Amino acid sequence: MQARRLAKRSSLGSRRGSAALQPPGPAPAPAREGALPGLPPPAPGPGPGPGPAPESWRPPLPLPRSTGTGPPRAAGAAAAAAASSPVLLLLGEEDEEEEGGSRRRRGLGRVQAKPRGGAEEEDDDEEDEDEEVVVEVVDGDDDDEDGEERFVALGPGRALPKGPARGALKVGSVKREMTFTFQPEDLKRDSSKKMSHQHLFPLAMEEDVKTADTKKANRVLDHEKENTRSICLLEQKRKVVSSNIDVPPARKSSEELDMDKVTAAMVLTSLSTSPLVRSPPVRQNEGLSGSWKEAGGVPSSSSSSGYWSWSAPSDQSNPSTPSPPLSADSFKPFRSPAPPDDGIDEAEASNLLFDEPIPRKRKNSMKVMFKCLWKNCGKVLSTAAGIQKHIRTIHLGRAGDSDYSDGEEDFYYTEIKLNTDSVADGLSSLAPVSPSQSLASPPTFPIPDSSRTEAPCAKTETKLMTPLSRSAPTTLYLVHTDHAYQATPPVTIPGSAKFTPNSSSFSISWQSPPVTFTGIPVSPTHSHPVGTGEQRQHTHTVLSSPPRGTVSLRKPRGEGKKCRKVYGMENRDMWCTACRWKKACQRFTD
DNA sequence: AATGCCGGGGT
DNA sequence: ACCCCGGCATT
Structure with a gap:
């Protein structure tokens, strides 16, 4: 079968290539991919344009391969690039950030280093529909200078070969790289890959890493001051890394510790925003925070938390160990928010196609604020802790500063991102602004990709809430129905939001019955399908509106191009x- | 007529 | 679950 497919694919691939350039995806497609110099012929041109993201993942993944195979991966060059725009590289885009984006990004990042050949592309191309190519973001190191992110394509059958190769390369260039893949289904393969990886890592290297890390830590400190968020991400990354590598219990300054707290808080916030996680807010959060602190903040190696066994590197990598899966899961949420991003294709990168409660993704140049959702309050603080406290004391009337928190506060505030870069603008302006948003009281902040709860909440709040009402601003859950069909396997990441690249493809199936919002024909701004998608998401809330009497069961015919159109009957x-x-x-x- | 999709049927 | 297809609604 594989063979068959392969053959077919290859043939198709060529065909597709030509087709792509053709009519189907006239403006959009070309425009999209066209911007990527690094990428060879936007092979599956058709897709990219129309589909929110579908195509993005479709295209072959030259990157991973090149990364691994890539000849002289100019470490220096890469480092330099990274240094110039550390944040950009490190901070991710959206989770959904389908690999397309990532790849692209990557391509941009190191185009100079290694232009990829189209041939490979084709090759990779082969599995699309059945198995979506899953690109994993591999967080190299947290460090800004040589922060390297790697995307490992976990294609069925691909991962394995790749792992070793990459590893080898790695060693050669003396770069640290952690492979953290959370591929539910691919876990096994994954682990094996990791294993191999580990093996390839000479001890010396680890040492290296340690020292480097320490340095980094210091540097990071600086960053923290100006960009908390980025730090956040960095921290997260580091954590991720550490989980794989034996990271020396970095001595952390009190400041840093603080940061950790904040970080944890922030993360928690974002997590709490996720519908999935929402239900058990307190527990979840607490647990998380705990682990987080442990992971990142523990100054002395006395990290007792059994969360991640990082005592022995080999341990983690060991597939048989329970930890891998676990950590993988727990990481998901974190990772997603920090997908890499290059300021260039942010527009489309903003592909916020999520099909599920995806933990808010963070844009690199975005500042995260926390806004109180309490009616008529709209207070905005920069730290989760702060907002929580605010809510606790002001609105909930909880005993003063008692740090006691039952987690309820989480419901009253939301994380908003102040995007400093164009993306945000683009999105917001683009966004057919959900009605709710306009209603939202504190309009001060453009809520580019506020957590889905944001808008709805605000709305509800203003509409139904009484000032005194103790009930939290009703949290609206997104109704999300996934199509059983074409389920892209990897997509469904149980524990956490799915933000697998593929996810983009099905993202929003709002066939959900009781969906209220019918009107607002999200202006199909094709140029930025992403934004649109997101918007929809927002709008898509259950709760509020009375179930429309007769919901036409029939799905409103999509206006976008469909497979048939794009690929043609042939x-x-x-x-x-x-x-x-x-x-x-x-x-x-x- | 071509499409997009639902409902239903076959395996 | 996977796959097909009749048939209807839309374009």
Whole structure:
């Protein structure tokens, strides 16, 4: 079968390539990929344009490969690049950030270093519909200078070969790299990969890493002051890294410790925003914070938390160890928010296609603030802790400063990102601004990609809440229905939000019945499908509106291009399964 | 007529 | 669950 597919694919690939450049994806497609110099022929041109993201992942993944195979990966160059825009590189985009984006980014980042060949591309291309290529963001190190992120494509069958190669490369260039992949289904493979990786890592290297890390820590401190968020991410990254590498219990200054707290808080916040996590707010948060602190903040090696066994590197990598899976899970949320990003394709990178409660993704140049959702309050603080306290004391009337928190505060505030860069602007302006948003009281902040709860909450709040009402601003949950069809396997990441690249493809199936919001024909700004997608997400809240009497069960015909159009009948096998089955297209949802 | 999709059926 | 396809609604 594989073989068959392969053959088919290759043939298709070529075909597709030509097709791509053709009519189907006229403006959008080309524009999109066109911007990427590094990327060879925007092979599957058709997809990119129309589909929110579908295509992005579709295209072959040259990157990973190149990364691994890439000849002289100019470490120096890379480092330099990173240094120039550390944040950009480190801070991710959206989780959903389908690999497309990442790849792209990557491509941009190191284009100079190694232009990829189209051939490889084709090759990678092969598995699309059945198995989406999953690109994992591998956080190299937290460090800004040589922060390197790697995307490992976990394609069925690909991962394995790749691992070793990469590892080898790594060693050669003396770069530290952690492979942290959370591929539920690919876990095994993954672990094996990691293993190999580990093996490749000479002890010496680890030493190196340690020292480097320490230095980094210091540097990071500086950053913290100006960009908390980025720090956050960095921290997170570091944590991730540490989980794999035996990181020396860095001596942390009190300041840093503080930061950790804040970081934890922030993360918690973001997490709490996630519908999934929401239910058990307190517990969750607490637990998390705990682990976090442990992970990142523990100054002395006395990290007792059994969360992540990082005492022995080999341990983590050991597939048989329970830790890997666990950590993987727990990491998910963190990782997603910090997907890399390059300020260039942010616009599209903003592909916020999530199909699920995805922990808010963070944009690099975004500042995170916490806004009180209490009616008529709208207070905005820069720290989660602060806002929590504010809520606790002011609104909940909890005993003064008692740090006691039942987690309820989480419901009353939301994390908002102040985007400093264009993306935000683009999005917000672009955004057919959900009605709720306009209603939201504290309009001060453009809520580019506020957590989905944000808008809805605000709305509800203003509308129904009584000042005194103790009930938290009703939290609206997103109704999300996934199509069973064409389920891109990896997509469903149980414990945490799915932000797998692929996820973008099905993202929003708002076929959800009781969906209220019917009007607001999200202006299909095709140029930025992403934004649109997101908007929709927001709007898509259950709760508020009375279930429309007769919800036309029929899915409003999508206006976007569908597989059929994009690929044509000839390439029917390239269609998403749903399309093939004459079901609602899963790939190009709109 | 071409599409997009639902409902239903076959395996 | 996977796959097909009749048939209807839309374009």
